[in-house]
Amino acid sequence: MEAGLVALKQGNYYAAITKLEPIAKNQKQENACLQAKVGLVMAYARTGEVAKAVALCQNLMESSNAQVQEWSKRALKHLKNRHQRLKTANNNFDTGVEFQNPHLDHPQANYLVTDITRDENQPLSIFWRSARRAKVWQPLRKPNLMPDRLIALGTFLLVFWLLKEMLKFTMGAFGQILTKLPFPLPVQIFFTDPSIFVLVCLLGLIVLSPWILDRLLAEFYNQRELSAETLNGYSREATRVIQRICQQRRWPMPQLRIVPLSAPLIFTYGNLARTARITVSQGLLEQLEDDEIAAVYALSLGQMTRWDFMVMSLVMVLTVPLYLMYQEVAAWANQLKKPWYWPISTLSNVLYGLWWLLTSTALFNSRMRLYHSDRLAAETTGNPNGLIRALLKIAIGIAGDVVQQESTCWELESLNLLAPVGYQQSLSLGSLAGYMPFESFLMWENANPYRQWFTINNSHPLMGDRLERLCQIARHWHLDTELHLINQKPFQVKPQSFLLQIAPWLGMPLGILFAGGIWLTWQLAYAIHLLNLKWIYDNGSFVTGCLLIGFSIGTFIRINSFFPNIPNGNLPMAAQLPQLLADPAILPIDSISVRLSGRLLGRSGSDNSLAQDLILQSQQGLVKLHHISWLGQAIQPQEWIGRQVIVTGWLRRGATPWIDIQTLENQSGKTINSPHPIGSTVLAVAAQALGAYILLTG
Template identity: 55%
Template sequence: MPSHPKLSLEAGLSAIKQGDFQSAIAILEALTQTLANSNIFLQAQIGLIVAYAKSGNIPRAIALCETLTHSQNSEVQRWANRTLEQLTLPRKDSKDFTSLVPFEQNTRITGQKPTQRNNDPNNETSLTPSLTPSLTPSPSPTNPEKSKPLTIHWRQAPRAKTWIQQQKLNLIPFRLLMLGTFIALFWVIRELVVLVMGFINTILVVVPYLQPIQLLYANPTLLLLLVLLILIGVSPRLLDRILTNFYGLQKLEKDTLNRYSKEAVRVLERRCQQQGWQLPKLRVLPLAAPLALTYGNLPRTARIVVSQGLLEQLCDDEIATIYASQLGHMTHWDFAVMSLVLLVTIPIYKAYQYFSEWGDRTTARIWRWVMAVMASIAYVVWCLLTGTGLWLSQLRLYYSDRLAVDMTGNPNGLVRALLKIAIGIADDIQKQEHTSWQLESLNILAPVGYQQSICLGSIAHNTTFESFLMWDYLNPYRWWLVINNTHPLIGDRLQRLLSIARDWHLETELNLEKQQPLRVKRQSFFIQVAPFLGIPIGSVFAIVIWLVWQTAYALKFLNLKWIYDNWSFMTGCWLIGFSIGTLIRINSFFPDIKPSTTQTDDRLPNLLSNPAALPSDSINVRLVGKLLGRRGTSNSLGQDFILQSSTASVRLHYLQWLGQQQNPQNLIGRQITVTGWLRRGATPWIDVQTLQTHSGTTIYSPHPIWSTVLAVVTEAVGAYILLKG
C-alpha cells in the first residue's frame, strides 16, 4: 500500500473502479486506522461504504453509513442519507449497488487541503473526524468542553438457525494439565509450609530458654496431600459458606433467571437432560461488575454463580452464552481443580484484606509498618498460589467457549457478551476509583480478566474493537507475553469464535480475520526477554566451566574440584546470566524522555492499536488523567494504580524511591500528569517516571535505578556462589 495518504486513497478508489473490492477494503481500512481530522479520512470512509456494498457486505456498509449521517458536513450527510435508504430497502426492491459512487460532490472533499476543525461547531466546511463504523462520532478532542462519550453501536450479527457441531477435541492434554495444576498447587503449598515450619524452629532456637518443636521437623507431604483431597470433597459447601459470609452470595431462583434470559433456562435444562445431570444450583452475587463462575467437585454438586451486573448489562441471548460456557467447565471437569484453587486462595486474600484494614485503623507507626509487611507477604503468597492455575485458567476458556457455541449456535452472541463484560468491569473500576476486593479475589474464575478489561473496556468508546484487538491475534510473540496472565488473549478468543461464525456462513460481529503473523524485529523481542534468556545461557556457561575444571583436574593441571564438586555453582551462573541480560536491557527499556518525543492522550488509541508493538519498544508518553487505585496499606506494593485518561485507562507500574516523603496514594482521585514509558503487551501498562499535579508536586519512580540495583545485586550474589562453590 502506498505510504502517502493521498496515494493510498487513490489506490483504494482505483481498486473499486476495477472491481477489486477486497483490495480496496484492505487499503481503505488501513488508511482509516492511521488518519484522523482530515478529509482524506472521510473520503476513505465513503469509499469503504461503496466497497462493502458492492462486495455484498451490506451490514458493514449500513453501519458505516449510519456513522456518516451524523457528519457535520451537510453534503456528506445528504449522500449518506440517500445511500442508507438504498442499502436498507428490501432486497426485492433494492437498487443495483454497483451504481453507487464514492461521492457525488467529489471536488467538495478532495479538491481542498485537509483542514483542522475550528471551534465553530456550525462550520459545515470543517470536517469532523468520524471514528469508526461501529461507533457514533463525537466532537473533536481539541474542544474537551463539548466532547461526549461515544455510544457503542453493536451490529447484532445473527446466530445460526441450524449448525453442525464441531469436531470433538482430544482432551488428554487438557486432563494432564489439570493434573499438573493440582501437583503445582500441592508443591507450592508444601514448600511454603516447610518454609514456615523451618522459620518457626529457627526463631525458637535463637530465643533463649525455648526449644524447637520436633514435630515441625517432620515431613508434611502426606498430611498436606490428604488435606487437599479432603478440601476437594468439601469445596462446594466451604465455598458456599465463604461466598455467603464475605461476598453476599444469594440464591437465584429459576423464575428470576427466566425474567432476564429465557434462553439461559432452556440451555441449562436441555444440557442437563442430555448429560443426565441435576440442574446445577444457581446463585447470584450483589456486584455491579459483570462476573460469572462455577465451582464444585461433581456435576451434581456444581454451583453456577453470576453477578447482578451481568444479568442487568447483558441481553437474553448473551446471558445464555455465558451460562453455556459455565456448563462447559462442568463438562470438561476443570471446575473441580479450579474450585480447589479458589478455596485455597480466598482465605489468603482475606488475610491480606484484614491486615490492610488493621494497618489503616492503627495510629502507631510501628504497628502500621508491621501490618503493611504482613499484608504484603499475604498478597505475595496469594499471587504464588494463584499462579499455579494460570495455564489451566487460560486453556479452559478456549474449551468452554467452543462448547458454548456448540450448545447455543451463537458465536456472535458470545463475542458481544465477552466484550460487554470487559466494558462493565472497566466501568465498575472507574466508578469505584479502584479495583474492588471481590473483583480481584474471584478473577481466576471469571470469564474475562479484570486486568485485560481495564484498557479494553475503557478504550472501546474511542476506537474500534478490531483495531485494539489486532495485537492479540497478529503479534508473533504474543504467546511469550501471556505466560503470566490469568486469562488468554481476548482478541485471540474472539477471532476463534468469529472463525466458527464464518464457517457457518454467518455475518460476524467483528471483522477479526486470521492473517499471517506480522513481521516484528527479533532484536526487540530478544531485548524484551534478555534477563530470562541469560538464565539458559548461564546454564551453558556453567557446563563449559564444569568440563574445563574436570579436564584440568584430570590432567593434574589445576586442583579446584574440591570447590566445584557439586552443581551449586550453576545457581551462580544463572544469577550472573540474569544480571547481564538485565544490564543489556536497561538502556533500551528506559530511553531518555524528551518533550519533543513524548506522545499525549489523543495518540493513545493509535499507540495501543499497533499490532507490531512490544513492551521493549518503550514509547515515551506524557498523559493527563485521573489517578485511580486503592488507598492505605492494601496498596503498599503499588499493585493497584490506574490512570484514567480521556481516551483510555492504563495500569501504572510505580516503584517507591528510598527516602521519598510523597506517596502517590495521596494523589488518588486527583487530576495528574504521568510521564513514563508505555508498553504494549498482553495487558498494556506504563512504567512511571514521574507523577505530577497541577500545583507542581512531583513524585519520582526510579525504574532504571532499581533495575540497575537488581542487576548489581544478582551479579554480586552470583559471583560469590561461583567463587565459593
C-alpha cells in the same frame, strides 16, 4: 492560562483541568480567574464531572459581571436539565451542554460545547453489528481433552509442591528457633516430611470445596440464591439452555446464585457436576441481552465437564481466605499510626504476596480452559456472535465499574481466576471502546507473532485469540461475524527486538552453558594436576551462580533499550492513545515515551502499598500504571488517588497495555519519581554479586 485554553481547544480536557484549576483559585486577577472558571465548566461537562460543573456555575452566578452571570444561569439550567433527564430515565448516559460562540478570548463571551458522554466518560459511538445466530448447525469436531487433563493434574501437583515446601520451610524455621531455647523441647516433628499431611488436606479440601466456598461467598460477598423465575425474567433462553444441557448430560440442575456486584461477573465452582454452583452478578444480568446471558451461562456449564473444575475450586478455597485476611489486615493498618503502621502494613503485603503466589499456580490452567469453554458455549447455543458480544460487554462493564468505583473492587480481583474476562485485560479494551474499533485494538492480540510470550503471567487468554476462534466457528456455520477479525499471517517483527525483550531470561540458559564450560575446564585442570579446586563444585551450586550472572548480564543489555531517555519536547497525549495501542507489530521493548494527563484511580492506603492497583483515567481510556517505590520517598502514589495528575513514562503494548512511570505530577506541582531504570540496575547488580559469591564459594 494559555496552555490550559489550548488544551481545551484541542479536546485534551484533563490537561486543561490540571492547568486551569490553580488559576481559578487566584482571586487577585479577576479576569483570569473568571476565564479559567468558564473553561473549567466546559472541561468538567466534557469529562462527565457534572457536580463540579454545577458548583462552579453557582459560584460564577455571584460574579459582578452581568454577562458572566447570564452565561452561568443558562449553563446551570442546561446542566440541571441533563441531570434530571439522567435521573428520570435511570440510564447511564449524559447528554451535551450547549453554549454559543466557541471563542475563549474573553470571559464575557458565550460558548458552544456539545458532547455526548456516559457517566464513565465513554462515547456512545459503540456499534454492534448484532450478527445473527445459527438456526441449524453441525456439531464441531470433538477436541482432544488429554492435554487439558494433564494441565489440570500438573496444576494440582504444583499446588501440592508449593504448599509442601512452604510448610516445610515454616516447620524448619520454627524448629530451629526451638533448638536455641535454653530448655529442651521435642522438636523432631518439625523436621519430618509433611508430604502425606499436605496431600490428605488437599484431597479433603477438594471434597469440601463447594460448601466451604458457599460459606465464604455468603459471609463476605453477600451471595444468595437466584431463583429460576428471577433468571427467567432477565433471560428466558438462559433458563432453557441450562435445562436442556442438564437433561442431555443427565445432570441435576446446578444451584444458581447471585452476588450484588455492579461489575459483570459469572463463575462456576464445585467438585462434580451434581455439586456445581453457578454465580452471577447483578451487573451482568442488567448489562447483557437475553441471548448474551444465555451464552455466558453456557460457557459456565461447559467448565463443569473438565477435570480442572475441581482443581480451580481447590485453588479458590486456598486463595480466597488469604485475600480476605489481606483485606482485614490492610484495613487494620489504615487505622494505625506510626510506629505500628509499618509492621502491620508489611504483614498485609506478605499476605497479598502469598495470595498472588498461590494464584499463580493456576494461571496456565485458567487460560487454557477458557478456549474449551468458549467452544462448548458456541456449540450449545449456536450463537458464537452472542458470546463475542457478551465478552466485549463484560470488558466494557468492568472498565466502567473501575471508573465509577475509582478503583478495582476487591471482589473482582479475588475472584478474577474464575471470571470469564480478566479485570486487567478489560481496562484498556473496555474503556477505549467507541474511540477505536474493536478490530484495531485486538489486531495486536491475534497478529503479533510473539504475543503468547506475554501471557505467561496472565490469568486469561488474549481476547483477540478467543474472539478469532469464535469468528472461525461462525464462518464454519456460514454466519456473518460480529467482528471482522481475519486469521491473517503474523506481522513482521524484528527478531532482534524479541531477543532484546527476553534478554534477562535468555541469559539464564546461556549461564547454564557457561557453567558447563567451567565444569569441563576444572575437570581438565584437576585431571592434569594443574589446579585442585574441584571440591568447590562438587555440590553443583555453581550452576545457580552462573544462572544469576547470566540473568544479570541480560538485564544490563536490555536496560538502555527498555528505558530510553524521555525528551522534553512534544510527547504523545491522551488523544493519541488509541493510535499508539493499535500498532500490531510492536513489543514492550519498543518503548513509547508519553506524557498523559488524567485522574489517578486505585485503592488507597495499605490496600495499595505495593502499587498493585494504579490506573490512569485519561481523556480516552484507562491505562494500567507500574510504579516502583524507593526508601525515603515522602509521598506515595496512593495518596493522590482521585486527583488530577500528569504521568510521564514509557507506554508498552503487551497482553495488558501499561505505562512504566518515570514521574507523577499533581496540580500543585509536586512530583513522585518512579526509578524503573535504577530498580533494574539494582536488580542486575544484586544478581551479579550473589551469582559471583556462589560461584567463588561453591
